[in-house]
Amino acid sequence: MITDKKNFLKWLRGAAPYIREHSGKTFVIQIDGDLVASDHFQGFVHDIALLNTLGIRVVVVFGVRAQVEKLLDERGIQSVYHHNLRVTDKAALECFKEAVGSVRFEIEAKLSMGLPNSPMAHSDITVSSGNFVTARPMGVIDGTDMQFTGSLRKVDADAIRSRLDNGDVVLLSPLATSVTGEVFNLSALSVATQTAIELGADKLILSFNYDGINGVDGEALHQMTDSEAETLLQTAGDVDIAPWVQLAGAVQACKASVQRVHLIDDRDDSSLLIELFTRDGIGTLISHSRFDAVRRAGHDDIAGIMELIEPLVAQGRLVERSIEQLESDIDDFTVLDRDGAVIACVATHVNAGGNIAEMACMVVHPDYQNQGKGQLLYQQVENALKKQGVSKVFLLTTQANHWFIEQGFVEAKVDDLPLARQDLYNYQRNSKVLLKNLD
């Protein structure tokens, strides 16, 4: 019991920066009909209510494919597809209207719950839905009349913003009207993507019942830039099906203005909150710039660096550094930053002549070791040193000499160190001396 409570506290403390960070931000969340029909849909809606309670401006776009398929099946209607798009005839459109109406009410009802002993107690959420999206007919494509299948013409971002300003959760469906008053069936993904772009949303979250995105060798990919996602899309066979169609939507949104797009597997009922409130998330994050950034350290990083090195100092693997020392040396540090947290660091002290540097304090957080992060950090620091005109790097290490040898260092003697450093060499520690010529 105590362990549970302690775990909860640990989780809450870990989530605190994200709670602060997300407040006041705009998230567009797309959910599909399968999730709506699943057992854990209620939990998912509760999580959306929680986001609203935390001051996040939430737009939910829902799909109804599963519900429409069921209705069509019951009525013995077969849909015709053209280029992987349903040709929405009058009968199919009726099924869409029915499904949209019923799913909308279901979501509204769940968001309106206020039972005292449920997660919705006192939530008091207002849901806004309406004609925020305008459609136009898709027309005739390669000789096929797409009938009531439409494309998105306009999103009334100002109207949505004013509802969000009011604290409402905005609910959008895949049905929209044209200026002639006809109703068209759009793809929920395009509604979500375009709405996120028009709103300049901070996040677009695309939930779907799929394991996630894998690389060409089958490895799970948890983050990539939009350019990397584009390259991966070129290896995909059919870009009109999951997960590629979602990945293409993510690239489009990132290239436009959306800062981060998250693809999450909605078969896991905790995926939304884990993705949003933990550093590593659970799905695939696509962003315009890299999630892990190598950058020079600043005074705000001192606490993070201390946290990284303290356990190693305690084990005798690193020489102790006081906060005062760190403060005066902070300009020599480079850090690997993941979403604002320092997950690796290294210091490089360049001599007065500017040609020799000592590397020290190279640490990767245990959670991130053996993922190439040390090498990434080392490589960038080495490149920066070369640019500065440094021709030789040395370092002292007790337990990572083989790792540095793999980065091109060779073992040397204490006599090979600059004279001033030889005087400071601690024979009791008996560290290995390693050198690398950068010429």
Ligand SMILES: CC(C)(COP(=O)(O)OP(=O)(O)OC[C@H]1O[C@@H](n2cnc3c(N)ncnc32)[C@H](O)[C@@H]1OP(=O)(O)O)[C@@H](O)C(=O)NCCC(=O)NCCS
């Ligand atoms: C040494 C360290 C910086 C490497 O960073 P990393 O991100 O884990 O390493 P990478 O992912 O780039 O490289 C992983 C490879 O290095 C190897 N490796 C990791 N630590 C090693 C070590 N101490 N000695 C030898 N090889 C090591 C791994 O086995 C792996 O090899 P493989 O790919 O053949 O399986 C990191 O493990 C660390 O912080 N260690 C503790 C602190 C320390 O000793 N720092 C050096 C003091 S100056």
